Amino acid sequence: MSKRIVVLGAGESGAGAAVLAKVKGFDVFVSDMSLIKDKYKNLLNQYNIVWEEGHHTQELILNADEVIKSPGIPENAPIIEALRERNIPVISEIEFAGRYTHAKMICITGSNGKTTTTLLTYHILKNAGLNVGLAGNVGQSLAYQVATQNYDYYVIELSSFQLDNMYNFKANIAILLNITPDHLDRYGYNMQNYIDAKFRITQNQTEDDVFIYWNDDPVISKELKAHHLKAKLFPFAETHEDGVKAYKKDHDIIIEAPDTTFSITDQELALQGRHNLFNSMAASISANVLDIKKEDIRAALSDFQGVEHRLEKVARIRGVEFINDSKATNVNSCWYALESMRTKVVLILGGKDKGNDYTEIESLVHDKVKAIICLGVDNSKLHAFFDGKVDTIQDASSMKEAVDKAFAVAQPGDTVLLSPCCASFDLFKSYEDRGTQFKECVKNL
Template identity: 85%
Template sequence: MNKRIIILGAGESGTGAAVLAKVKGFDVFVSDMSLIKDHYKEILNRYNIEWEEGKHTPELILNADEVVKSPGIPEKAPIIQALREKNIPIISEIEFAGRYTKAKMVCITGSNGKTTTTLLTYHILKNAGLNVGLAGNVGKSLALQVATENYDYYVIELSSFQLDNMYDFKANIAILLNITPDHLDRYEYNMQNYIDAKFRITRNQTHDDVFIYWNDDPIINKELKQHPLKARLFPFAEEKEDGVKAYKENHNIIIDAPDESFTITEDDLSLPGRHNLFNSMAASISAKVLDIKKEDIRAALSDFQGVEHRLEKVARIRGVQYINDSKATNVNSCWYALESMRTPVVLILGGKDKGNDYTEIERLVKNKVKAIICLGVDNRKLHTFFDGKIPTITDASSMKEAVNKAYELSQPGDTVLLSPCCASFDLFKSYEDRGDQFKECVRNL
């Protein structure tokens, strides 16, 4: 009898896993607690895959041989608890897809910078002529590509949620950019649980594989001392340190790759800011490990277009620059944004708080921010922390109101920065929706 594979969640990840399971000849059923988007229904129907929406029917799910769970479904969901009681294996889409491809995997995680680094790495590899796919948190689902394409390499952005249910999957090149508190609501407010999830990116790595990481991250260094890895280590840092493979010297970035060293001037990078320096280092090391020519790496770093909703310049109106950083869904992301600001800032903050500690940005706020606009359903925590620390703090209950207030509070030479520190689900469908609304409101000023 065919093995029964149940897919929970029918978004990009779940639909891709369902198609791969069908192509491999399994008995497949898809169940989504929410309504399934028409685009994904059309794909499921095209492959004759049975599905249900708006519910999980236990009789159709608890007879599974294996379950592929979408990353957004938390462990405490009742259907997951029921599956655990029956000892039915639960895996991620990435784990499932990894079984059916021999492609080399370049995997990227971190609390911040992973989308930029993933797209930058993909841009370098693709421009150098490699047969490469883009997957994970960006691009198409890995499983769908494994089912329908034939790539030699994949560049994959992995969130902690995707890493949670990976067991036998292996990254040939693993990149860990940084670890700062995020998603603690999903990890029982225990930082170590979140750290353990991030370190799963190194799981199953051997002496043939490579681990690239930020050398100055205290959490990463502590973990490496406690759990030495088999993989070859390629750390990067802001300044030259023992064993570091990429660093900055004067206004140059030095990449000490396995076979040759090369230099990129800081002015040649298309992406500004200290955090993008690190993202560029990580992408460059991974490209060099794959024997991509230094001139190809230089060219790709200088013509790369940035990521939407990440320090995205929207418009300059009446001498004020408006910047969309809606992707900043945690405090550390906002820290990077503020750190790169060179003018007085009107900061739009707020949303669904994930257990945030705002002390990390306190100094930067005091030094750079003239006004805060709290955009959320419940702004009490922001007021408790920031009241009295800056000249002006006010509330807004819609993006239009927030942008109009920012317009009134700003003067020529200022920057209005949307960098919310929080998830978007209180007032918006997603951080993309939040950023799109911001851009539309700014353009309508």
Template identity: 65%
Template sequence: MVILGGGESGVGSAILAQVKGFDVFLSDNGKLTDEHRQTLIDYRIDFEEGKHTEEKILLADEIIKSPGIPNTASLIQKIRAKGIPVISEIEFAGRYTDAKMVCVTGSNGKTTTASLIYHILRSAGLNVGLGGNIGKSFALQVAEEHYDYYVLELSSFQLEDMYDFKADIAVLMNITPDHLDRYDHNMQNYVDAKMRIIRNQTVDDAFVYWVDDPIVTREIEKLKPRVSLYGFSETKRNNSCAYTKNNRIYIHVKNNMFTMDQELLALQGIHNLYNSLASGIVAKLLDITDDNLRQSLSDFQGVPHRLEKVATIRGVQYINDSKATNVNSCWYALQSMRSKVVLILGGTDKGNDYLEIEDLVKSKVRALIFLGKDNSKLHAFFDGKVPVIEDACSMDEAVKKAYRLAEKGDTVLLSPCCASFDLFKNYEDRGEQFKECVRRL
């Protein structure tokens, strides 16, 4: 068994493979973290870093691929040409657990929704693990823990190499353009990857989705999946079992009608309403009591780097939305703003179309600060549309410029629309640097 990639997913897969008696070799083209290297040494797992030894890799019976490695990589193409099966960590770990699977995907909202579902189930006393694109490696948990339920946040990359794995409850928040650089700039390729969330589901399983998403509804009509459908929407529709009316939320599942005042929800804003409705459907499908659900929906703490309030300084609020790595995420953030905004944008462009946020930027943004190594695409689109546009080469410079440009009552919002890899390790590093720079003001 060969594992390609030595991050959280790869190291977890290697440990599970070893526990299950496989002869394991892990190969990472980059440098391993000290922690991951030490873990592999402790488990006596054979590994290499800084290279891929093709002769050794191409002898594998099966390969577990890190979600970060695209299928277009030359090594992957050589592996497939030899007919060696390539699977994901999720596919592999799913073989070794009979726990119930709650799987959450979507271009936006999946981390918050997965975290909220986990919070609800754990608060209700269920024996539940959280994994996938969040928390500890799913494979590592299968190797070392014994959970009755898993809540898995799944990216399109993780869904690509799943074949026999099945979600008992699949949640699809939305599909908007994202990662198009990975999908040949072909939206349908990305949509196809997302729709794999319902692969292998039967009428005994549940598919929870946003009924107002035109792409998802089109795919349902096209695919006609043999699964029980549970829709959510802001207002009642024919096919929605969760919705709002007169400032109350309603969730009608299994002949039970759950209601709650909307203002009591811990998460505010329209996008968070959808996250709460989807989570509520899952909770009722799993027979969580009304009292437990009401409590959890009202006391959830939220997710770091997602519309996270950092501080208010001289009447200006600073909000860290570093997790907004696509345009639609930034749209939700801007839509929820009630004040004028100094917006920090930029990073590694993934084939973005900024048209989606143009009107909100024109109406709400006082100044734009572009934070990236190459801001030419941002300038080409936004120049002349906002009174003030400035560039920054570091987070410290961006925050100091925002501090100078913001007026009392404004919000400084880091909501970059882009991946972080040009100047930062990841979106968490970007968000932490933002918070640190704000606290130093």
């Protein structure tokens, strides 16, 4: 009798995992508490996979040999607890997919910058002619690509939620950009639990593998002492220090590798700003490790198109610049956005608070922000922290109201910045929906 695989959640990750399980000959069942999008229903039907939506039928799930869980489902969901009680293994889609490919895995995580770094790394590898797929939090599901394609390399963006249910999977090149508080509501409001999840990207690495990380991150530095990693360590930093493989010297970015060193001026980089400097360094080191020619790396770094919803310039209207940073779903992301601003800012903040501590951006708000528009169902925490710290603080319950109020307060030469610090699920379907609505409202001014 074939092994029974149950997939919980039928989004990009779950549907892809179900297809791979079916292709490999397993008895597959898919269950989603929400309604399944038509494109995923059609995909499941195409492979004759049985599915249900809007509920979980326990007797069809608790008879599984193994369960693949979508990353959005928390560990304390009743169905997950029921599976744990019966000692039924629960894994991630990435863990499952990794069993069926010998491709080299370039895996990227961090509290901020991981999408940009993932897309930039993929851009460098693809432009250099490598047979490479893009997966994880961006691109198509890794499992679906393993089922239907034959890539030699994958560049994978990994969230802490995906890392939580990965056990035997190994990153040949692991990149850890930074660790700052995020998703603490999913980690029992315990920062160490979140740190441990991020460091899972290094698990199973051997002497043949590479770990790339930000040398100046205090959390990473402390954890490195505790982990005794076997992988080769390739840190990057703002300034040159012993052992650092990428750093800035005057206006040059220097990338060191065992056999060669090359540089690119900061003005040549397509991505500007201090945070993007680090993203470019991390991507460059990984490309160097893979022996990509320095000319190819340099060309890709200079012609890369940025990420939508991340410090995305939308329009300049009557002298006011509008920037969409909807992807800033935590305080540290907003810190990076504010740090890169060179004008006075009208800041649109708010959404579903994940246990945020706003002290991290307090001094930047003091120096650069003339007004805050609180966009959320419940703005009480924002008011409790920021009232009296900026000249103007107003509430908005829709994106149109927020944009209208921000434009009314802004003067020519100011920037209206949507950088919410929070998840979007109180008023919007996703951070993409939030950013798209912002752009629409700006264009309609």
